[in-house]
Amino acid sequence: MKIVGVAACTAGIAHTYLAKEKLVKAAQEAGHIVKIETQGTIGTEDELTAKEITDADVVIIAADISISGRERFKDKKVIQIPTHIAMKSPKALVKKIEAELNAASE
């Protein structure tokens, strides 16, 4: 599965980056291709390309604030969660997404 996503938190200092790393690790461990954009104090890093978004099976938005560029995902399946969910149980989240996508394709 190809996963793209965006992480953003209120302060944009710590949780954004922790959530990103947790999601990347959990997705990679489960054998998926993943890229997570961060929108923090530094600005946007690892910005998703149009192609990456087009190719993605699912978009995870792990954010405590409204993210910029949300319209990029208007035709995609989007899972929106607060950053603490991504930090606390990233593996369960990936499993849940797998299950949802499998159910949708059957």
Added chain:
Amino acid sequence: MEELEVKLSELLDETAIDLEMDVQSKHEAIERLTDLLVFNGVIESKATFLEDVYEREAQGLTGIGNGIAIPHGKSAGVQKTSIAIGRSKNGLEWETLDEEPVQTIILFAVKESDKNNFHLKLLAKIAGALADEEVCHQVKNAGSVEEIIRALQEEK
């Protein structure tokens, strides 16, 4: 990334690490670490900084599990973006992801007007490193200042 590796010292002065904090509460721990940064001259207004830290605390939990918390404040009270690290013998009550008490605290003090991407990227990298269970384990169990610095710098 290599450049980031060797520059943790830009943010973290060894005198801002106290692995034997004698504190009884979250508030005491944050205050103690703030004092270390005040003493080092990187925080000029303790009151302003603490206010900003607690404002952030109110917005959501900073206990990231594994007995580690990362309180942080972006504040006009900060003169130079810095980190302080403390460990308490007592498990401290804290709002955490795993609802376990906190022993190790990494306090991020961010200068409000910091346009120094380098500092902020370094902080982001440290936060990201803490997503790794192994790094958390090493930080938690580090027996010396050197070990804790090494753990945070490790490339995963």
